[in-house]
Amino acid sequence: MLTLKVSGMTCGHCAQTVTKAVEALPSVDRALVDLKTGEVAVEGGADESAIRQAITDAGYEVHGRA
Numbered sequence: 001m002l003t004l005k006v007s008g009m010t011c012g013h014c015a016q017t018v019t020k021a022v023e024a025l026p027s028v029d030r031a032l033v034d035l036k037t038g039e040v041a042v043e044g045g046a047d048e049s050a051i052r053q054a055i056t057d058a059g060y061e062v063h064g065r066a
């Protein structure tokens with residue numbers, strides 16, 4: 001599992017947007033957003049750069065591994 005630190009997620013809608021964007025990647029099984037910590041945990045085999053790109057494209061900023 002890969003966990004990334006992401007900023008800009010403030011509400012359930014943001015969490016939903018990020019979850020959908022990451023889960024749309026072919027080899028991601030599941031994405032879990034923790035709004036309190038600003039962390040996105042990703043289960044599955046997608047590579048980190050693709051996940052970072054998907055989150056960035058959705059409008060949020062990735063700060064690195066949590």
Ligand SMILES: [Cu+2]
Nearest residue numbers: 010011013014
């Ligand atoms: Cu929001």
